[in-house]
Amino acid sequence: MRRVRATAAPYLLALPAWIWFGVFFVVPIAAMASVSLTTGNILEGFQQTFSVSNYAAAIGQYHTQMIRSLVYGGVATVIMLLLAYPMAYWIAFKGGRRKSMYLFLLLLPFFVSFVLRTISWGFLLADDGILFGPLKSAGLLPQGFHVLATEFAVIGGLVYNFLPFMVLPIYVALERVDPRVIEAAYDLYASRWAAFRRVVLPLSLPGVFAGVLMTFVPATADPVNARVLGGTGTTMIGNIIQTEYMTNNDYPTASALSFTLMAVLLVGIFVYARSLGTENVLEAAAR
Amino acid sequence: MHDPRTSPAFLRGMTRSRSVSRRDAFRLAGLSAAGLALSACGVQGQQKAAPKPSEVADFWSGKQKNGKVVFANWPEYMPEDRGPLKKFQQETGIAFDYLEVIDENATFFGKAEPQFKAGQPLGYDIIVITNGMQFARMQALGYLVALDHKQLPNFAANAAPKYKNPAYDPDNTYSIPYTSGMTGIAYNTKYVKEPITSIQALFDPKYKGKVGMMADAQEIANYGLLALGITPEKSTKADWEKAAALLDKQREDGLVRKYFDQDYIDAVSKGDVWLTMGWSGDVFQRQLAGEPVAFAVPEEGGTIWTDNMMIPKGAANPVDALMLMDHLYKPEVAAELTEYIQYVTPVPAVKELLSTKAAGLKGEDKEALEAMIASPLVFPSEEDYAKLHGYVSPTEPAEQEAFQSMFQAVTQG
Numbered sequence: 001m002r003r004v005r006a007t008a009a010p011y012l013l014a015l016p017a018w019i020w021f022g023v024f025f026v027v028p029i030a031a032m033a034s035v036s037l038t039t040g041n042i043l044e045g046f047q048q049t050f051s052v053s054n055y056a057a058a059i060g061q062y063h064t065q066m067i068r069s070l071v072y073g074g075v076a077t078v079i080m081l082l083l084a085y086p087m088a089y090w091i092a093f094k095g096g097r098r099k100s101m102y103l104f105l106l107l108l109p110f111f112v113s114f115v116l117r118t119i120s121w122g123f124l125l126a127d128d129g130i131l132f133g134p135l136k137s138a139g140l141l142p143q144g145f146h147v148l149a150t151e152f153a154v155i156g157g158l159v160y161n162f163l164p165f166m167v168l169p170i171y172v173a174l175e176r177v178d179p180r181v182i183e184a185a186y187d188l189y190a191s192r193w194a195a196f197r198r199v200v201l202p203l204s205l206p207g208v209f210a211g212v213l214m215t216f217v218p219a220t221a222d223p224v225n226a227r228v229l230g231g232t233g234t235t236m237i238g239n240i241i242q243t244e245y246m247t248n249n250d251y252p253t254a255s256a257l258s259f260t261l262m263a264v265l266l267v268g269i270f271v272y273a274r275s276l277g278t279e280n281v282l283e284a285a286a287r
Numbered sequence: 288m289h290d291p292r293t294s295p296a297f298l299r300g301m302t303r304s305r306s307v308s309r310r311d312a313f314r315l316a317g318l319s320a321a322g323l324a325l326s327a328c329g330v331q332g333q334q335k336a337a338p339k340p341s342e343v344a345d346f347w348s349g350k351q352k353n354g355k356v357v358f359a360n361w362p363e364y365m366p367e368d369r370g371p372l373k374k375f376q377q378e379t380g381i382a383f384d385y386l387e388v389i390d391e392n393a394t395f396f397g398k399a400e401p402q403f404k405a406g407q408p409l410g411y412d413i414i415v416i417t418n419g420m421q422f423a424r425m426q427a428l429g430y431l432v433a434l435d436h437k438q439l440p441n442f443a444a445n446a447a448p449k450y451k452n453p454a455y456d457p458d459n460t461y462s463i464p465y466t467s468g469m470t471g472i473a474y475n476t477k478y479v480k481e482p483i484t485s486i487q488a489l490f491d492p493k494y495k496g497k498v499g500m501m502a503d504a505q506e507i508a509n510y511g512l513l514a515l516g517i518t519p520e521k522s523t524k525a526d527w528e529k530a531a532a533l534l535d536k537q538r539e540d541g542l543v544r545k546y547f548d549q550d551y552i553d554a555v556s557k558g559d560v561w562l563t564m565g566w567s568g569d570v571f572q573r574q575l576a577g578e579p580v581a582f583a584v585p586e587e588g589g590t591i592w593t594d595n596m597m598i599p600k601g602a603a604n605p606v607d608a609l610m611l612m613d614h615l616y617k618p619e620v621a622a623e624l625t626e627y628i629q630y631v632t633p634v635p636a637v638k639e640l641l642s643t644k645a646a647g648l649k650g651e652d653k654e655a656l657e658a659m660i661a662s663p664l665v666f667p668s669e670e671d672y673a674k675l676h677g678y679v680s681p682t683e684p685a686e687q688e689a690f691q692s693m694f695q696a697v698t699q700g
Contacts, residue, residue: 041684042400043427061692065699122550126557144496148559149545231545232538235699243699246397247504248691249424 036255046252054256062240062257069237070264072151073220076158077166080215081208083159084166088207089200091167092174103171106164114161118228121157122148125229149231157225162218166211173207174200209276217265237261337460338433347435347605356607357384359411361594364465366627375614381607389415396421399599403430408601412608415465418455418593419505422462423682425597431461432598438609439463441616449672450633453593454520455680462595463612466624467631469591469664469675470506471584473555473565486514486585488562490533495542499554499563500534502546504694507534508679509590510564511694519590520677524689527679531693538697546698556580567664568630584664584674591631591675626656629665638666 036054040046059066091102109117124131127146135141147153177200185195223238230236237257245254358372365372365385372383388411389395395416399409403425416422425431436443442463450464474483478497489498489510501507509519511530522530537543544560545551552569554560556578570582596615598608614620621634622641638660645656663671681690 041688042424043684119550122553123557127559128557146496146559227548228550232543233700240699243695246393248688249397249400250688 032255032258035251036259038252040252042249042251054252055260058253058256059260062237065235065237065240066257066261066264068234069220069261070268072155072158072226072236073216076155076162076219077212077216079155079159080163080166081212084163084170084211085204085208088167088170088174092171092177103168106167110164115224115228117161118157118224121153121160122228125153125156148229149234151230151234153229153231154225154234154236157229158219158222161222161225162215165214165218169210169214170204170207173204173210177203205276209273212272213269217269220265221261337457343433343435346433347438350606352379352381352606352610353604354380354607355382355384356412356604356611357386357410358413358608358611359386359388359409360413360415360465361389362387364415364594364628366623371615371620371623372611374620375611378614379607379610381610383611386411392417392419392421396424403428403600406601408603409599410603411599412602412604413596413612414599415594415596416462418453418462418595419678420680420687422455422595422597423680425599426456426461430600432600432602432605433460434463434598434612435609438606439613439616441613445616445618445621445634445636447633447635450593454677456595462597463616464633465594465596465615466628467591467593467633469567469584469589469631470501470509470564471567471582471589472562473552473570473580473582474562475555475558475560476579476581478558478561482581483562483583484586486510486587488585489564490514490537490542492540492542494561495540496544497561498537498542499545499547499551499560499565500537500543500698501551501564502548502698504691504698505678505680506564506590507546507698508690508694509676512679513585513587513590513676516587518676519679522679524686527690527693531697534694534697538700552580584671586674588674588676590678591672592678593633625665626659629659631665631667 034048035046037048037050037052038046039049039051039054087106091099091106095102112120123129125148126132127148128136132141132145132147136143136145147156181199181203182195185199190198220236221238223236223242226234226236226239241254241257241261244250244257364387369383369385372385375381376383395414402409416425436459442459446463450467452458453464456462472483472486472488474488479488479494488494489500500510508522508527508530511534512519512522512526515526515529515533517526517530545554547554547563551560551563551565552573555563555565556573565582567582570580573580596612598605602608615624616634618634618636618640621632622637622644625632625634625637626641641656641660645653645660648656659665667675679690681687
């Protein structure tokens with residue numbers, strides 16, 4: 001009897017999580033899948049027709065914005081990785097006693113709402129704002145120069161808003177690297193670069209993987225940065241989904257787009273996981 | 288002497304005790320609106336037939352006042368002291384709950400739609416919605432209660448004729464107006480030296496990259512049509528195609544910097560854009576703050592929208608709601624509202640009342656109130672009205688879809 005209870009305990013403990021997962025993830029996803037296969041409009045009602053034509057129509061109409069979002073998300077993720085890795089490395093290995101303070105500073109902007117942070121970027125980047133105004137009057141920039149309402153502003157905003165999500169997992173991975181392993185590398189005549197490339201980097205790859213996952217997905221789907229910082233021709237797929245749902249009340253198209261985005265991201269991440277998977281990490285470590 | 292639109296006293300009056308939030312109102316994607324003199328265009332599609340008088344009578348017969356009313360409105364649409372509502376409570380003994388929960392038609396409808404569809408009450412007895420696609424959808428889907436006009440004597444007696452029987456709601460079956468306002472051109476006087484008079488300024492190559500347009504399909508379509516000399520409310524699908532082509536060219540030529548929701552006013556006051564489509568109220572606020580912005584209704588015509596009071600289906604206190612709606616049409620109550628909201632009132636007697644009040648005031652207060660009374664933006668003359676157009680408003684579902692994808696392709700491409 002006791003043994004049964006002991007076996008069941010972990011499952012029972014996990015039950016709330018499963019229920020939560022079921023109610024707030026599985027059911028909505030199933031409902032969304034069902035809606036994405038209906039046809040009709042808000043006035044005449046939507047009928048379940050199991051027609052995939054919504055997908056074809058939605059992708060046909062909005063593939064530009066979809067591809068644009070993937071490109072923006074991808075570029076932003078690469079920039080974040082380049083910025084975050086040295087940052088996490090420095091905090092993990094050189095942070096010393098102040099590590100927690102540096103981490104706190106990194107997270108400080110999170111105490112302000114996402115939208116407000118993005119809007120304040122708009123002020124910072126204004127054509128004659130505190131940044132470009134003086135540079136223009138000093139003649140260092142041409143008068144017509146602007147960053148706001150361009151793709152640079154959108155990608156910059158994405159980088160700024162999601163950067164901590166890249167730094168933290170990499171930091172955690174680097175923090176767990178045993179210094180003695182690095183010492184051992186030096187003992188075996190590894191140069192600093194070789195020790196990094198062959199020991200530290202492979203050990204931190206799980207953190208990089210988690211970081212990319214946690215930034216690429218939300219950055220690609222984000223509607224806020226494009227709306228606040230973008231201009232013409234910078235609309236992202238998140239904005240389109242929002243418009244289709246709220247303004248056009250075209251629920252099937254909005255659902256179909258959401259699913260397509262999810263599928264594209266899942267495939268991308270699967271491919272990425274395979275190419276950076278655990279086996280490869282171990283392989284790299286063994287080299 | 289002074290153009291009241293730019294007189295500082297008037298601007299003080301226009302902006303006193305109002306905050307930016309309400310202005311955010313007239314913006315946003317998809318909500319916007321159809322106009323005063325909307326003439327029906329296209330087929331009526333799925334529009335439900337107007338309810339028969341007997342049905343309306345059946346609904347209202349036996350309904351009693353409950354002593355309570357819940358009013359859902361936009362921010363900054365009621366004096367801080369809730370004066371008009373308190374007066375109502377004193378006169379009728381009906382307690383009120385006033386909620387500022389609507390700040391965008393599309394979002395409000397988007398959230399309420401599942402509740403409506405499930406037949407659940409929203410918990411509001413009166414809601415205020417702009418005459419646009421969302422309003423049309425609520426009508427068509429039967430989400431609104433047909434009003435009993437026998438219980439609206441003040442509306443019958445005091446509303447201006449042009450606010451009765453609007454094309455977007457024939458015979459005021461479901462709604463009566465709360466207030467109206469205008470869409471025009473906002474510009475930064477530091478960069479735009481000559482006064483803007485024509486809509487063509489938005490298409491002038493010398494402002495390349497410095498023009499702002501609205502992202503909302505109806506708003507931008509109106510301006511595309513007006514620029515071509517087409518009356519928006521009478522436009523056809525072929526006209527929309529021409530307008531979309533013009534707006535597309537404007538974009539391809541690099542004239543447009545951005546298609547804005549509510550944030551155009553920051554952009555124009557900072558100089559990121561030099562001129563942009565805008566709502567009058569935003570501009571007055573910025574002028575008060577000393578920012579170099581001005582507002583113009585173009586000579587080709589601007590557009591006018593109306594926010595309307597209506598009773599959502601399932602409202603718990605419909606009789607109390609009617610009584611409150613009617614109460615707001617008493618001239619002295621309407622005057623109090625207009626003085627605070629400072630948009631166009633549907634009650635013409637307000638002008639007289641406010642003039643009398645101004646005569647009794649002194650100094651700056653008097654100047655401000657007089658400027659407001661003289662303003663064509665608050666009390667448009669017949670000539671001004673003639674320049675103001677209703678919104679292009681496709682009704683039939685396939686038409687709506689075509690319309691939206693046509694103009695959203697411009698703003699979201």
